Amino acid sequence: MQKKYTLHIVCIIIGLFFFNILQAQDTLRVEVSPWEHFYYFDGKYLNLKTLEWQASVDIPAQSFRSGSKFTPRFKGLSIDKIGYKGKLFQITPNNGLSMLDLITQVSVALPNKEKTMERYNQNFLLGVHYGVVYVKYLNQDNGYILYKYDEKGTELFEVQLPNTRFVKKEKLEYYRPYLGYLCHTHSDIVFSSYDPMEQKTFVVDAWNGAVDEYDFQVQGVIRDQELDSDILGFVRVDQQAGQLIINYKAKEFSVDIPQLKGETRRLRVETVLGKDTKTLSLVVYDGAATGVIYFGGIDLDTEQIVWKKQVRPLKEVDTAGYYYSTIYLSAYGDNVLLEAYEKSGRYLQIFDYKTGKYIKGFGDF
Numbered sequence: 001m002q003k004k005y006t007l008h009i010v011c012i013i014i015g016l017f018f019f020n021i022l023q024a025q026d027t028l029r030v031e032v033s034p035w036e037h038f039y040y041f042d043g044k045y046l047n048l049k050t051l052e053w054q055a056s057v058d059i060p061a062q063s064f065r066s067g068s069k070f071t072p073r074f075k076g077l078s079i080d081k082i083g084y085k086g087k088l089f090q091i092t093p094n095n096g097l098s099m100l101d102l103i104t105q106v107s108v109a110l111p112n113k114e115k116t117m118e119r120y121n122q123n124f125l126l127g128v129h130y131g132v133v134y135v136k137y138l139n140q141d142n143g144y145i146l147y148k149y150d151e152k153g154t155e156l157f158e159v160q161l162p163n164t165r166f167v168k169k170e171k172l173e174y175y176r177p178y179l180g181y182l183c184h185t186h187s188d189i190v191f192s193s194y195d196p197m198e199q200k201t202f203v204v205d206a207w208n209g210a211v212d213e214y215d216f217q218v219q220g221v222i223r224d225q226e227l228d229s230d231i232l233g234f235v236r237v238d239q240q241a242g243q244l245i246i247n248y249k250a251k252e253f254s255v256d257i258p259q260l261k262g263e264t265r266r267l268r269v270e271t272v273l274g275k276d277t278k279t280l281s282l283v284v285y286d287g288a289a290t291g292v293i294y295f296g297g298i299d300l301d302t303e304q305i306v307w308k309k310q311v312r313p314l315k316e317v318d319t320a321g322y323y324y325s326t327i328y329l330s331a332y333g334d335n336v337l338l339e340a341y342e343k344s345g346r347y348l349q350i351f352d353y354k355t356g357k358y359i360k361g362f363g364d365f
Contacts, residue, residue: 035059036067037049038059039063039337040064041346041348041363042348042363046362048335048337051359064330064332068330072183072184073328073329073330077124077184079124082125083102084127084132086103087102087153088100088102089132089134094112095123095136097112097134097147099149111155114142114145117138117142118139119139120163120164123137126184128148128206131148133206134146134149135181140164143160143161143162143163144161145158146158146159146204146209156209157208157209161211163179163180164176165197178193178195178200179194179200179202182218183221184206185206186227187205187207187230189203189204190203190204191204192218196217198217199216200217201218202214216236217236218236219237220235220271221234221271222246222248222273222280225273225275232249234246235247235271238260239261240261241261242256242259242261242262243256243257243260246300255305260284260294265288267284267285267286267293268284268287268327274336275353276354281295282295283329285327288324289325290313292340295308295310295311296308296309297353297354307354307356309351309356311340311349313365315365316364317342318343318344322343323343325340326341327339327340328340334352335359336352338351347362347364349362349365
């Protein structure tokens with residue numbers, strides 16, 4: 001009898017080991033693909049090994065932006081449809097979702113318990129490990145409702161997050177939204193408050209729907225260096241003190257950034273860990289304005305700024321009307337890749353992650 005129990009335990013351990021290996025391989029297989037060193041920019045492919053342009057006819061369909069561990073940073077969310085393992089998931093009216101088999105062209109409507117509920121804002125889809133997550137952005141106190149599906153249309157989990165607070169002023173009563181989608185990786189989905197009166201952040205595990213809740217709002221996350229998938233920490237901007245507050249694993253510390261003091265705009269932070277797994281490159285910017293507010297490197301061991309650099313701005317900026325700006329931060333080898341996509345143009349600038357030394361740049365600057 002003892003041998004039987006021992007054998008069962010050994011089998012369970014081996015099974016768990018190989019399950020974890022298979023999970024990791026789903027990302028690693030993409031990361032080590034032979035074409036991930038080709039970076040698509042401005043209609044051309046940049047060879048990240050030589051930093052020279054490459055003829056596009058020699059590049060497979062997937063490259064750095066679509067076939068590396070950094071892919072979720074570039075793909076973001078989808079407001080209409082997303083493909084997964086030969087199936088096309090498409091948002092339909094009244095909070096619905098359909099799944100089309102691209103081979104048989106057979107489409108099925110997936111269950112929809114929120115058919116009669118009002119939306120507060122746009123529903124959206126996310127591609128994660130082993131499935132697709134449908135996020136319903138509902139009105140009043142219904143919150144966000146997240147569903148994960150596999151390629152068979154099987155529901156893998158359902159999660160509800162609060163996204164409003166009830167406000168009562170004399171004869172006026174209403175629900176005030178405070179929570180927004182921040183980012184996602186292969187394995188985590190992050191929502192954080194944009195209202196200083198509600199200090200909340202939620203991290204949803206994209207594997208099983210488990211939720212971690214934090215009593216602060218964040219402007220950026222710190223992902224692991226190996227797979228760029230696990231959330232290891234957060235970056236918060238204290239605009240009154242002019243500081244960045246870093247929560248990394250089990251510790252918290254702050255660094256002084258004078259140019260952040262007095263800022264009243266809604267700022268964003270992008271980060272990437274270097275090969276040494278301790279040098280954190282980060283950029284602070286305003287998604288409704290041109291340029292970069294701060295770009296630097298922080299040693300997570302010593303908790304000190306090790307370098308800071310000026311990012312070259314666009315040559316010409318059209319500030320008329322609504323302005324938008326998005327920055328993608330990633331890494332290849334010893335280099336940090338900073339790509340800015342703005343209303344007035346775009347650029348790609350490359351720096352050494354250890355020293356911040358400017359290596360090369362391309363685009364409208």
